[in-house]
Amino acid sequence: MTEAKKSSATGGANLREYGMLIALAAIVVFFTVILRWRDGVDFLSAQNITNVFLQNAHIIIMALGMLLVIVAGHIDLSVGSIAAFVGAVSAAMTVEMGIPVFLVIPACLIVGGIIGAAQGYWIAYWRIPSFIVTLSGMLVFRGLTMWMLQGKTIGQFPKSFQGMSTGFIPDLAGTADETLLGMQRMNVTAMAIVLIAVLLMIWQGSRKRRQDASFGIQGETHSVFMLRNAIVAAGLMFVAYKLSIFRGLPNVLIVMSVLIVLYAFFTENTTMGRRVYAIGGNLKAARLSGINADRLTFLTFVNMGVLAALAGMIVTARLNSATPKAGVGFELDVIAAVFIGGASMTGGSGKIVGVVVGAFIMGVMNNGMSLLGIGIDYQQVIKGLVLLAAVIFDVYNKSK
Amino acid sequence: MAALLEMRGIGKVFPGVRALDQVNLSVEQGEIHAICGENGAGKSTLMKVLSGVYPHGTYEGDIFYDGALLTNKSISDSEKKGIIIIHQELALVPLLSIAENLFLGNEVAQGGRINWASTFQKTRNLLQKVGLDEAPATPVEKLGVGKQQLIEIAKALAKDVRLLILDEPTAALQENDSQKLLDLMLELKAQGVTQIIISHKLNEIRRVADRVTIIRDGSTVSTLTRDEVNEDRIIRDMVGRDMAHRYPERTPDIGDVLMEVKGWNVWHQEDHSRQMIKDVNLTVRKGEIVGIAGLMGTGRTELAMSLFGRSWGRNASGEVRMHGRTVDTSTVPKAVAAGLAYVTEDRKALGLVLEEPIVTNVTLANLPGVSKNGILNKAQETKVAEGYRQAMAIRTPSVQQRVMNLSGGNQQKVVLSKWLFTEPEVLILDEPTRGIDVGAKFEIYGIMNKLAAEGRGVVMISSEMPELLGMCDRIYVMNEGRIMGELSREEASQEKIMALILKNESKVA
Numbered sequence: 001m002t003e004a005k006k007s008s009a010t011g012g013a014n015l016r017e018y019g020m021l022i023a024l025a026a027i028v029v030f031f032t033v034i035l036r037w038r039d040g041v042d043f044l045s046a047q048n049i050t051n052v053f054l055q056n057a058h059i060i061i062m063a064l065g066m067l068l069v070i071v072a073g074h075i076d077l078s079v080g081s082i083a084a085f086v087g088a089v090s091a092a093m094t095v096e097m098g099i100p101v102f103l104v105i106p107a108c109l110i111v112g113g114i115i116g117a118a119q120g121y122w123i124a125y126w127r128i129p130s131f132i133v134t135l136s137g138m139l140v141f142r143g144l145t146m147w148m149l150q151g152k153t154i155g156q157f158p159k160s161f162q163g164m165s166t167g168f169i170p171d172l173a174g175t176a177d178e179t180l181l182g183m184q185r186m187n188v189t190a191m192a193i194v195l196i197a198v199l200l201m202i203w204q205g206s207r208k209r210r211q212d213a214s215f216g217i218q219g220e221t222h223s224v225f226m227l228r229n230a231i232v233a234a235g236l237m238f239v240a241y242k243l244s245i246f247r248g249l250p251n252v253l254i255v256m257s258v259l260i261v262l263y264a265f266f267t268e269n270t271t272m273g274r275r276v277y278a279i280g281g282n283l284k285a286a287r288l289s290g291i292n293a294d295r296l297t298f299l300t301f302v303n304m305g306v307l308a309a310l311a312g313m314i315v316t317a318r319l320n321s322a323t324p325k326a327g328v329g330f331e332l333d334v335i336a337a338v339f340i341g342g343a344s345m346t347g348g349s350g351k352i353v354g355v356v357v358g359a360f361i362m363g364v365m366n367n368g369m370s371l372l373g374i375g376i377d378y379q380q381v382i383k384g385l386v387l388l389a390a391v392i393f394d395v396y397n398k399s400k
Numbered sequence: 401m402a403a404l405l406e407m408r409g410i411g412k413v414f415p416g417v418r419a420l421d422q423v424n425l426s427v428e429q430g431e432i433h434a435i436c437g438e439n440g441a442g443k444s445t446l447m448k449v450l451s452g453v454y455p456h457g458t459y460e461g462d463i464f465y466d467g468a469l470l471t472n473k474s475i476s477d478s479e480k481k482g483i484i485i486i487h488q489e490l491a492l493v494p495l496l497s498i499a500e501n502l503f504l505g506n507e508v509a510q511g512g513r514i515n516w517a518s519t520f521q522k523t524r525n526l527l528q529k530v531g532l533d534e535a536p537a538t539p540v541e542k543l544g545v546g547k548q549q550l551i552e553i554a555k556a557l558a559k560d561v562r563l564l565i566l567d568e569p570t571a572a573l574q575e576n577d578s579q580k581l582l583d584l585m586l587e588l589k590a591q592g593v594t595q596i597i598i599s600h601k602l603n604e605i606r607r608v609a610d611r612v613t614i615i616r617d618g619s620t621v622s623t624l625t626r627d628e629v630n631e632d633r634i635i636r637d638m639v640g641r642d643m644a645h646r647y648p649e650r651t652p653d654i655g656d657v658l659m660e661v662k663g664w665n666v667w668h669q670e671d672h673s674r675q676m677i678k679d680v681n682l683t684v685r686k687g688e689i690v691g692i693a694g695l696m697g698t699g700r701t702e703l704a705m706s707l708f709g710r711s712w713g714r715n716a717s718g719e720v721r722m723h724g725r726t727v728d729t730s731t732v733p734k735a736v737a738a739g740l741a742y743v744t745e746d747r748k749a750l751g752l753v754l755e756e757p758i759v760t761n762v763t764l765a766n767l768p769g770v771s772k773n774g775i776l777n778k779a780q781e782t783k784v785a786e787g788y789r790q791a792m793a794i795r796t797p798s799v800q801q802r803v804m805n806l807s808g809g810n811q812q813k814v815v816l817s818k819w820l821f822t823e824p825e826v827l828i829l830d831e832p833t834r835g836i837d838v839g840a841k842f843e844i845y846g847i848m849n850k851l852a853a854e855g856r857g858v859v860m861i862s863s864e865m866p867e868l869l870g871m872c873d874r875i876y877v878m879n880e881g882r883i884m885g886e887l888s889r890e891e892a893s894q895e896k897i898m899a900l901i902l903k904n905e906s907k908v909a
Contacts, residue, residue, distance in 0.1 A: 211778065270771075270775055274764075282752065285749070288742065
């Protein structure tokens with residue numbers, strides 16, 4: 001009896017993760033086929049893959065912080081405005097004041113942290129609903145952005161600042177012969193980095209699998225595990241190959257990947273991460289277990305502010321300008337990614353991997369629909385329905 | 401008398417779990433029929449089958465009601481036939497008035513327009529029937545649990561009930577409210593309402609039930625008539641074995657004073673002028689099990705929670721000493737560091753993260769114990785949880801099981817494990833056996849004895865006097881936030897405890 005319950009509990013979670021991965025793969029295949037067939041366009045071209053990463057890095061980066069906020073049982077509506085505000089601050093510092101980039105970046109991250117702290121203070125210590133605090137933050141920082149920019153667009157950042165978003169990891173192996181074996185010029189460093197990452201992923205995965213088995217967690221069967229890793233590895237190597245014959249690995253991809261790994265580790269393997277899940281799962285029980293819920297809530301908002309600041313700089317660097325309208329609606333994309341990724345609305349559950357896949361589902365759809373020439377009107381409708389469908393799938397899964 | 405209800409060969413299968421198997425139940429017109437069984441035996445599932453929560457066709461077997469085959473598609477179907485269930489968790493809307501609650505979904509209305517005059521008139525009649533003297537416009541949240549329970553019954557009466565099902569109606573009630581409720585049941589019986597009561601409390605069953613059906617592991621074990629009913633028989637049928645002694649043997653080995661509380665005062669959390677705990681002094685010795693008796697709402701939980709990191713109330717003042725030295729218990733982490741642990745009376749709301757597995761819950765109060773520099777050692781964590789699973793006999797194949805899937809008794813063992821992992825010197829257990837079945841109670845008692853034998857101090861708060869008398873070396877009696885007196889194991893009796901409580905009542909009056 002308990003045996004059956006257990007396998008359904010863990011099996012359900014696995015099913016969901018596969019479901020999301022399969023959905024992502026299906027969406028990619030769909031766009032590839034339809035674009036090739038209708039317009040003769042290669043959806044998986046090196047350039048487009050690079051674009052998908054550049055266009056979505058900021059969403060994924062913010063979604064990492066948003067997951068923690070949502071897991072803790074809160075919400076942050078202000079991230080888009082914070083990103084825009086920090087973008088404006090970075091523009092003022094770099095373009096107008098000429099402060100060197102290596103000082104601007106940490107300064108802007110601190111600004112983000114302070115904004116997060118200002119909001120988190122009311123939420124954590126005054127118990128004011130996060131929805132209200134961050135809704136007002138959304139208005140306040142949008143307004144401050146407009147005030148700072150005086151309605152104008154500030155542009156032309158130095159190359160070093162732009163490099164944060166549009167820069168690429170240089171090929172350390174030097175430029176290979178362009179026509180070697182008839183292949184295109186390939187960035188060996190990019191391939192090597194991804195290959196190492198893939199090997200690490202498989203090594204870590206099998207280590208965790210063995211560990212889980214010793215803990216009595218019934219995971220996927222060996223063949224499913226191998227198959228899944230093979231598919232994911234093949235996908236990553238394919239992407240790496242495509243990137244390496246274009247301009248190599250974008251800097252922002254590296255930043256994003258490092259953050260994903262860090263946050264995945266944080267949520268699964270640290271006492272602090274565990275406690276965030278506990279306060280979202282049962283706040284009162286967590287408090288009575290001696291967990292300082294107020295401080296943790298405060299810190300999740302500080303963290304969210306820092307990540308929103310980073311995202312704001314990345315967007316500003318990509319557009320090479322800070323505009324009053326930057327980051328409008330980011331919060332919705334970010335929150336949607338977290339919920340598509342399987343986080344619970346009431347807090348206490350959700351995984352980094354799910355969030356990343358969720359963000360990519362949104363990002364790939366944005367990109368694919370634009371290439372197909374679908375109007376922004378229909379795009380909104382479709383994205384809304386996808387969000388609804390993902391959550392319905394979740395609820396249905398749980399009720400079974 | 402003819403049978404009003406015949407359930408024949410009822411079976412119900414959930415994915416991977418068989419909850420009911422060949423259950424037979426026959427309830428006669430006008431009787432009060434009790435259903436007994438351990439938690440998880442299938443009582444609630446059976447009642448859900450009967451009340452239409454699980455519609456006809458999703459279960460095996462047949463239900464005959466009033467001589468006809470019952471084919472309910474929903475709860476409202478069965479309510480139309482007069483079958484009404486009152487769940488353990490009350491289904492009232494706190495902010496709506498008594499009148500609005502009574503006729504919720506069943507409003508006295510013409511064409512969607514509520515006839516308030518008639519609603520209030522009918523409400524008054526119904527309130528009178530259940531013996532409740534409250535204005536119909538009172539919001540339900542202003543009433544205590546006992547009165548709310550009566551409102552639920554009035555709500556059933558508003559729907560012309562013929563078969564009333566009460567799922568552990570007195571679980572959250574104190575003694576005098578329980579008595580009132582049982583009286584009302586007998587009165588309804590006299591008016592011809594057939595009733596089914598699910599209860600753990602054997603004395604209640606003896607008082608009101610005409611017959612008792614006992615369910616074990618999803619099957620009917622026996623149906624006893626009034627004359628056959630006795631506690632030993634019921635317990636034996638429920639757990640499937642004889643229970644020689646209700647409380648495990650123990651030879652107390654009591655040592656020095658471990659904890660002292662001196663002059664403890666606490667004011668109400670919201671109502672700042674109300675003093676809830678008044679000048680409480682108590683001591684706990686090594687290896688001693690100390691009881692705190694008293695009716696519900698007399699401040700026992702408030703006392704415990706205020707001692708444990710000021711988790712309740714405000715302006716707590718007084719002194720807590722451990723081993724004769726004053727300690728700071730002003731926050732939960734400080735109280736834990738001082739060697740205190742508090743096992744809450746409400747394990748689902750305050751004790752557990754239900755969605756999380758056993759292992760996460762066990763280590764929650766002492767994560768540093770399974771980590772280094774803030775990084776969890778999951779292998780060690782699993783080992784710790786596994787150790788408690790075996791030591792506490794938590795019945796589940798794996799510590800990865802989510803605690804929401806465990807029975808009440810096993811959940812309580814998880815909470816106990818969590819606190820034992822903080823290595824406390826004094827454990828305050830608030831209603832440790834509430835809502836758990838006889839077999840698991842015995843195990844919890846055994847664990848408590850073991851903790852005392854290890855030289856810890858155990859404080860047991862309980863509303864069940866026999867349990868206090870059976871377990872404790874010394875009993876403090878509380879009323880109105882005050883310690884009214886102290887009884888040793890030898891001098892303690894139910895009468896003496898009640899006398900101490902009443903001493904206060906007369907003084908106040």
